[in-house]
Amino acid sequence: MAASVTGAGYDDAAQRRIPGYSSLARLAISLVAGFPSLAAAGAPLLVVGCGTGAELSEARRQRPDWMLTAVDPAAEMVAEAKARLAQAASAVSWIEGPAQSVPGESCFGGAIAVLVLQELADDGSKLDFLAALARLLQPGAPLVLVDLMGGGSGLNSAIEQQFQEALLRFQRSSELPLPGVDEVPLHPIGEARRSALLAAAGFSDPIRFYQALGVEGVLVQRRQ
Numbered sequence: 001m002a003a004s005v006t007g008a009g010y011d012d013a014a015q016r017r018i019p020g021y022s023s024l025a026r027l028a029i030s031l032v033a034g035f036p037s038l039a040a041a042g043a044p045l046l047v048v049g050c051g052t053g054a055e056l057s058e059a060r061r062q063r064p065d066w067m068l069t070a071v072d073p074a075a076e077m078v079a080e081a082k083a084r085l086a087q088a089a090s091a092v093s094w095i096e097g098p099a100q101s102v103p104g105e106s107c108f109g110g111a112i113a114v115l116v117l118q119e120l121a122d123d124g125s126k127l128d129f130l131a132a133l134a135r136l137l138q139p140g141a142p143l144v145l146v147d148l149m150g151g152g153s154g155l156n157s158a159i160e161q162q163f164q165e166a167l168l169r170f171q172r173s174s175e176l177p178l179p180g181v182d183e184v185p186l187h188p189i190g191e192a193r194r195s196a197l198l199a200a201a202g203f204s205d206p207i208r209f210y211q212a213l214g215v216e217g218v219l220v221q222r223r224q
């Protein structure tokens with residue numbers, strides 16, 4: 001999903017293009033909410049690449065006591081998220097910039113990054129991003145990642161090809177144009193590369209909790 005589709009347009013496009021998108025925020029928040037590091041009232045959650053605020057508003061719905069920090073470099077997305085949160089926006093700490101620029105160490109009890117890692121090139125940027133999240137998380141804290149995957153998912157290649165083609169059919173049948181050249185290019189990676197980057201950044205092996213064709217959600221924990 002490309003970030004140049006913004007606001008109400010972004011939410012509609014995400015729902016049409018990402019199979020299962022309308023459940024992702026609820027799934028992600030439900031998952032991290034069970035961890036001890038987020039159990040206490042007022043526990044700190046980092047929402048990375050907050051976009052138009054889907055995960056923030058779900059976090060407020062499920063755990064209005066959490067201290068939320070939202071980070072996103074796109075000013076127009078942050079503005080949309082603030083508008084969506086309405087009065088609750090003042091209860092969120094907003095950081096307009098990339099996650100790599102957020103200062104601090106071990107300050108968050110959990111983090112969520114839905115459809116963000118896929119936007120970063122695998123030229124050191126993905127590793128820098130994941131290393132920043134590991135630095136910001138408390139030992140043992142959960143991180144939810146959801147991204148479009150590339151080749152090497154572990155499925156046999158004929159099935160993988162079927163999945164990629166089915167995703168294109170799913171997107172075409174949405175009656176929206178396919179992502180245009182003006183949109184943020186995506187850099188999907190395979191399962192082995194994702195595991196290697198996560199290990200190098202200081203995270204545990206990923207456990208898949210969601211898959212819809214080539215879009216996968218995994219849970220990892222910052223190593224102790």
Ligand SMILES: C[S@@+](CC[C@H](N)C(=O)[O-])C[C@H]1O[C@@H](n2cnc3c(N)ncnc32)[C@H](O)[C@@H]1O
Binds near residue numbers: 052054072100113116
């Ligand atoms: C496809 S949108 C996903 C938004 C939201 N998480 C959702 O699921 O609808 C990706 C978002 O990640 C943001 N982003 C890109 N690089 C980032 C980085 N290094 N740190 C934090 N956010 C980033 C983009 O600006 C964009 O708003």
